[in-house]
Amino acid sequence: MPRARTTFHELTVGQVAERSGVAISALHFYERKGLIRSTRTTSNQRRYSRDTLRRVAFIRTSQNVGIPLAAIKQALDQLPSERTPTREDWTRLSKGWRVILDARIAQLHALRDTLDDCIGCGCLSLRACHLRNPRDVLGRDGAGARRLPPPSERQEAQSPNGSWE
Amino acid sequence: MPRARTTFHELTVGQVAERSGVAISALHFYERKGLIRSTRTTSNQRRYSRDTLRRVAFIRTSQNVGIPLAAIKQALDQLPSERTPTREDWTRLSKGWRVILDARIAQLHALRDTLDDCIGCGCLSLRACHLRNPRDVLGRDGAGARRLPPPSERQEAQSPNGSWE
DNA sequence: ACTTGACCTCAACCAAAGTTGAGGCCAGAG
DNA sequence: CTCTGGCCTCAACTTTGGTTGAGGTCAAGT
Numbered sequence: 367m368p369r370a371r372t373t374f375h376e377l378t379v380g381q382v383a384e385r386s387g388v389a390i391s392a393l394h395f396y397e398r399k400g401l402i403r404s405t406r407t408t409s410n411q412r413r414y415s416r417d418t419l420r421r422v423a424f425i426r427t428s429q430n431v432g433i434p435l436a437a438i439k440q441a442l443d444q445l446p447s448e449r450t451p452t453r454e455d456w457t458r459l460s461k462g463w464r465v466i467l468d469a470r471i472a473q474l475h476a477l478r479d480t481l482d483d484c485i486g487c488g489c490l491s492l493r494a495c496h497l498r499n500p501r502d503v504l505g506r507d508g509a510g511a512r513r514l515p516p517p518s519e520r521q522e523a524q525s526p527n528g529s530w531e
Numbered sequence: 532m533p534r535a536r537t538t539f540h541e542l543t544v545g546q547v548a549e550r551s552g553v554a555i556s557a558l559h560f561y562e563r564k565g566l567i568r569s570t571r572t573t574s575n576q577r578r579y580s581r582d583t584l585r586r587v588a589f590i591r592t593s594q595n596v597g598i599p600l601a602a603i604k605q606a607l608d609q610l611p612s613e614r615t616p617t618r619e620d621w622t623r624l625s626k627g628w629r630v631i632l633d634a635r636i637a638q639l640h641a642l643r644d645t646l647d648d649c650i651g652c653g654c655l656s657l658r659a660c661h662l663r664n665p666r667d668v669l670g671r672d673g674a675g676a677r678r679l680p681p682p683s684e685r686q687e688a689q690s691p692n693g694s695w696e
Numbered sequence: 697a698c699t700t701g702a703c704c705t706c707a708a709c710c711a712a713a714g715t716t717g718a719g720g721c722c723a724g725a726g
Numbered sequence: 727c728t729c730t731g732g733c734c735t736c737a738a739c740t741t742t743g744g745t746t747g748a749g750g751t752c753a754a755g756t
Contacts, residue, residue: 380732390733391715399713409722411733431639432597435713467643471636474596478632545702555703556745564743574752576703600743 376413379404386422393422401425401439403447417450428463431470541578544569551587558587566590566604568612582615593628596635 383390396402397412402421404412421442428438441459445451548555561567562577567586569577586607593603606624610616 378733389715392713394735395714409733410735411722429713464643467639471639471643474632474636474639478629478636543702554745557743559705560744574703575705576752594743 375416376405377416377418379412379414382414382418382422386419386426388422388426396422396425396435399435399439401435401442415450420451420456421445424459431467433466540581541570542581542583544577544579547579547583547587551584551591553587553591561587561590561600564600564604566600566607580615585616585621586610589624596632598631 377385379390379393382388382393386393393402397404402414402418402425404414404418407413424442425435425438428441429435441462444459444462445455542550544555544558547553548558551558558567562569567579567583567590569579569583572578589607590600590603593606594600606627609624609627610620
């Protein structure tokens with residue numbers, strides 16, 4: 367059985383897939399979308415540096431919170447491209463993410479704490495109810511649905527730092 | 532300008548759309564999927580009872596938390612179909628939802644609190660890290676990706692009560 | 697009577713996030 | 727040397743959650 371040879375710091379796509387729990391096809395996809403990068407061997411096989419595992423972990427956990435790949439990409443684009451990211455690089459990135467996570471958490475708390483009330487209270491003016499519009503994030507941009515993704519994507523997609531479109 | 536006539540307890544699709552902030556096309560879609568129901572006038576127009584506003588609010592807020600429509604439908608299917616749901620019906624439903632919200636919140640907390648650590652700690656064994664697998668929900672079902680939706684859908688899609696899908 | 701706005705259906709299209717399959721290359725074990 | 731497992735590309739397909747548009751009905755206001 368032919369084993370792919372890799373140097374200590376290089377991983378094959380199969381290894382990344384196994385260690386990250388992500389399908390190879392998804393890794394190819396992420397690469398096409400620019401979320402991860404690889405070098406190629408002389409025979410055109412991908413080789414990943416180990417920090418790719420972190421990138422992938424970051425991608426999956428962020429998706430878990432409902433953040434679309436395009437936004438995740440923008441965050442990852444802040445990492446240095448021509449050197450291996452340092453702990454500080456990652457920490458800076460994750461600080462930004464904390465803001466988003468905090469916002470999500472707050473939103474969920476509001477939701478949870480209001481659900482019973484709102485259901486029970488008889489208020490039919492759901493437009494005003496902060497269950498529907500938990501943090502008044504929306505509220506501008508009059509009635510209309512010109513191709514907005516469902517709320518999860520839409521929610522803080524342009525939120526705290528305003529940097530992601 | 533022809534104004535649609537409605538009795539006190541009936542709403543047109545346009546009214547529901549406006550009051551709920553959801554596009555008419557989305558309401559049609561939800562109806563096709565069985566998440567909401569309508570009666571028809573003699574001229575085949577939809578009329579919604581007022582509790583539809585709650586159903587729609589419930590749908591949108593649940594989507595916001597990343598729950599797929601199919602699962603939301605299963606929850607809504609627990610409401611009585613041949614009478615207007617009472618406060619108690621809704622409260623029972625929302626109690627079930629709390630469990631899910633609580634799980635999500637816990638997951639987010641774990642994520643948030645671990646992110647810096649995990650990034651900084653130098654642990655490369657990301658498979659073991661609970662950032663990647665926050666509540667050990669996954670972990671069975673060996674390597675493989677046979678058409679799984681992204682983690683958000685997958686996460687507690689069969690979680691606390693085990694009832695959905 | 698006629699027009700206008702709100703509604704109807706149905707089919708086609710869209711985007712995101714991948715998966716699947718066909719066809720082909722390459723390297724190491726037997 | 728050949729076979730096999732792992733990798734490659736590219737195109738097509740999938741699901742979810744809708745939107746858009748064409749073509750048609752109906753009822754109220756003028």
